[in-house]
Amino acid sequence: MSQKEVLNLDSVLLELGQFGRYQIRTYCFILVPILFSAIYNAQYIFAAADLDYRCKVPECESSPPQFETDVWGSWALPDGAGQCERYVPISSTCSADSFHPTDKKRCTSWVYQNEDTIVATFDLACEEWKRTLVGTLHSVGIFFALPLTAYISDSFGRRVAFILTAVAPAVVGLARSFSTSYIMYIILETLEAIVGSGVYSSGFILALEMVGINRRVLGGNIISCTFAVGQAILALVAWGIPEWRTLTRVLYAPSFIFLLYYFVIEESVRWLLSKGRKAEAAKIIFKAAAVNKKKLSPETIRQLTDETVQVEELNSTSAAEGKKESVFWQVIKSKVLVSRLFICSFWWITVTFIYYGLSINSVSLGGNRYVNYILTALVEIPGYGLSVLTLDRFGRKGSIMTAFFVCSVSLFGLPFIPSDYQWLQTSLNLLGKLCISMAFSSIYIYTSELYPTSVRHSMVAMCSMAGRVGQVIAPQTPLLMNYMASLPYLIFGVMAAIAGLLMLLTPETLHIQLPDTVKQAEAIAVAPRTKKRTDIIVD
Structure with a gap:
């Protein structure tokens, strides 16, 4: 024909x-x-x-219990606000000599500052793993x-x-x-x-x-x-x-x-x-x-x-x-498309790991947590705007690679900023979030352009599914700070750099029509580079 x-x-x-x-x-x-x-x-x-919570001390509680401990907290609770431990009571009264000054015991009940979250509803005090398990x-x-x-x-x-x-x-x-x-x-x-x-x-x-x-x-x-x-x-x-x-x-x-x-x-x-x-x-x-x-x-x-x-x-x-043969098996048999699948999967793991990791660490900043979260979300929009401005002008590969490298440099540099320059630390953190947001939205577009129509959603889903590994691990990154305060950011930076280098192994898809067949998808890698490559059809 x-x-x-x-x-x-x-x-x-x-x-x-x-x-x-x-x-x-x-x-x-x-x-x-x-x-x-x-x-x-x-x-x-x-x-x-x-939530803020403290041990319940039956000997001193009012009815109903109040979160504030006033005077008695200083002798009934460690540091006046014990969360998981309380001083051992010597008598049933509430006075300074009614509690042992050094011996402690594990709390069995708690008083919560409010009932707003499931921590209070399901009594999850001192079981942080149950709370984080939800995410x-x-x-x-x-x-x-x-x-x-x-x-x-x-x-x-x-x-x-x-x-x-x-x-x-x-x-x-x-x-x-x-x-x-x-x-x-x-x-x-x-x-x-x-x-x-x-x-x-x-x-x-x-x-x-x-x-x-x-x-x-x-x-x-x-x-x-x-x-x-x-x-x-x-x-x-x-x-x-x-x-x-x-x-x-x-x-x-x-x-x-x-x-x-x-x-x-x-x-x-x-x-x-x-x-x-x-x-x-x-x-x-x-x-x-x-x-x-x-x-x-x-x-x-x-x-x-x-x-x-x-x-x-x-x-x-x-x-x-x-x-x-089914199209899916044709993809599996194609060395070109399988190699793309592995590379795309690493990209997705990287962007989800850094994206959610930065969000989790950002909301721990001081101040109103709702305002912090709003700022963390809205800083993504300039990243998406840069994606619009650059992907069609400079190509998919160059734009995404630059976003990965700038993200890597900003996160590598963040641990070396003195604590006195908190504004600069915040700026680098937001720059990293901006760049990874740009990469995130661009990877969605770029991945969908690398595979044929009949399995496009399946391939994007497989890459995105691999990316969930990064999303699952991201909530654990704060634990790394117990070993080295800058370790999460150094890991983020290394992964962003590797992801940027992997862009060298995939084809440019600027101005190329979406492939409908496996051969058309493979042909992207060998198509001659022209200003408007919109005519790639494999008969």
Whole structure:
């Protein structure tokens, strides 16, 4: 079949308008669940936040017990505010000579400053590992969510996966707000992550596959900025509603409205074409053209309406790829694509490890924790803006590599700044977060451009799943400070430098159309470098 007979969706998108009214409307719908996904991804930071507490001293407590110990704390509690130990009582009275001056014993009950988090609700005092386990299990849930969502997305459609993962958190999240025990809480926390964490990746793919080549970066970074805004909104709502049960209900109840998306969100045209459902794809393309007020060329209309042309194209593609083999096994057999998979996986581990590691260490700074978290979230937006400005101008490789190296240098330098220059330490920390945020959003786009349509979501999900390793480990980085105060930042810097060097082993994808077949994906590595490389088609 001649080249003219091949239906090229990227060319059709040029005729439709790369980011016209239809795409903008679709984006507006997709951005709302993604904003909520940011909220759900981090809500445990406030629901399971640490609380001030002290040992309960029955001999001296008022009724009801008050957190402040006033005078008697100086002789009943070590340092006047013991959390896990108290002085051994000698008598049942409350006086200075009623307690042993040096002997201590383990506390068995506690008084909490407030009842806002699960630490008080489930009596988790002096069991820090139980509190931090909540975040770890949430990350484990994401690990399982990504391949599950990818399977649904590649098998049953992007829209199906997106709507399911947008609505499911509402059910599980509300159930969690009624938890009667710590075990029930962490089980539901993990389950909610499994059924709902795929909304970001499914929404990202659904949105990206309808955007033209020259608007992928803009579209991807709009999504990333929305995620950052969602994190800031979470902190604002938690600031106003600190009690975790009420907060959880307020955050999760709105997601039931996403059931209506069944009537307003349409399937990815690229996915429909990859499944041979040309009639459905053509209907959506004609609708998009009408909404964007664009007129399709007669040749494009003919290709969309002529069943013979479409069937011959699909058959020729199948023959070229090996009809008896699944595309997934073709990817596994491809040394080029497998090497990309390992490299991409390391990138994802690096960006998630540094991204979440810096966030965790940042919120421990002095001051209002809600304000600190808001600043930590909003500093990502300039990083995403730099991604928009650089990826299409300087290329994917150069931009991402620079972000990794600047992040590495800033984090390497941070431990050597004297404590008197706290403003400079904060600036370097924020610079590192800005650069890793830029790399994070860019890696999403770059990874999706390296793999063929039929397994694109699966490959992105596999890399993202590997990245969850970094997210699971990140909460443990503060423990490294017990051995060396600067050790976490030195590890962050080394990993960022290695990730930057690995960019030398992958191809540039600037202005290249999304590959639909394994051969097209492999051809990116050997395609001649031109100013506009938008014509790579493998027959």
